[in-house]
Amino acid sequence: MINKTVADVHAACEGVADGMTFMFGGFGLSGIAENSIAELVRRGVKDLTCVSNNAGVDDFGLGLLLQQRQIKKMISSYVGENAEFERQMLSGELEVELIPQGTLAQRCQAAQSGIPAFYTPAGYGTEVAEGKETRKFGDKMYVMEKAFEADFAFVKAWKGDAAGNLIFKGSARNFNPNMCGAAKITVAEVEELVPVGELDPNFIHIPGIFVKRIFQGAHYEKRIEQLTVRKRS
Numbered sequence: 001m002i003n004k005t006v007a008d009v010h011a012a013c014e015g016v017a018d019g020m021t022f023m024f025g026g027f028g029l030s031g032i033a034e035n036s037i038a039e040l041v042r043r044g045v046k047d048l049t050c051v052s053n054n055a056g057v058d059d060f061g062l063g064l065l066l067q068q069r070q071i072k073k074m075i076s077s078y079v080g081e082n083a084e085f086e087r088q089m090l091s092g093e094l095e096v097e098l099i100p101q102g103t104l105a106q107r108c109q110a111a112q113s114g115i116p117a118f119y120t121p122a123g124y125g126t127e128v129a130e131g132k133e134t135r136k137f138g139d140k141m142y143v144m145e146k147a148f149e150a151d152f153a154f155v156k157a158w159k160g161d162a163a164g165n166l167i168f169k170g171s172a173r174n175f176n177p178n179m180c181g182a183a184k185i186t187v188a189e190v191e192e193l194v195p196v197g198e199l200d201p202n203f204i205h206i207p208g209i210f211v212k213r214i215f216q217g218a219h220y221e222k223r224i225e226q227l228t229v230r231k232r233s
Helices: 034-043 063-067 083-091 101-113
Strands: 021-024 048-051 071-076 095-098 117-120 134-137 140-146 150-161 183-194 213-216
Touching (some): 034 183, 063 083, 101 140
Parallel strands (some): 021 150, 048 071, 150 183, 183 213
C-alpha cells in the first residue's frame, strides 16, 4: 500500500535549506499552507526565492517570512496588500519579478508537465518581455516563458489520503493544483487525512503521483484578507 504520510510539519519540511526556491499555493490568504509557512519561519531558512500569486499580508502568510528577512526574491502577480513587501522592494532589499497571473499559472503547470518553456502573447511589448525571446505565430507576437525550477512546493488541501490524493474546497483550490508536482518535492498539508480508498475517485482533483509528502495540519486560522460589511440600517 502506498503511504506518503509523514508524522507532522517538521518531518514534511525535512531537507529545506538556505537559498532554495519554494512554491506556495494560495490566492490572497485563501488556501495557503499555514502550517508549512510557520515551520519555515521557525527553521529560519533564508535567501529564499518564493513563487506565489502574492505575498500575504504584513503579519500572516508569506508576510511572516518577509518580516524575518528570509525571502531574497519574490516571483508574484500581485503584492498590493503587504506594506513590508513594498518597503523592502522600494529600498532594494527584496528582488521582485512581477508576471501576469495567467503566465504564473502556466509556468507552474509547465513545470508540472515537464515542459521546459512555452509561448504566450501576454506581456509582449511591455517590461514583462524584456530580455526574453519573442516569436511571431501567424499575425501575432508571442513571448517565450520558461517553466519554474523549484526545490519544494507547499500546497494546502481540504482532504487527502495516505497515497497523496487531494481534494480542494471552493476558492481555496486556486493555484494549489498547478503547483502540485511542479517542484522536486511537493508537500501537501490537509485539514483531514483519511486512509486510501475513502475518497471518491470522481472528486479527486490531484492524484497522489504529484505529491511526495502529506500530513494533517492543525489550528488553521483561515483569515479574511479584506473584510467589508454593510452598516446597520
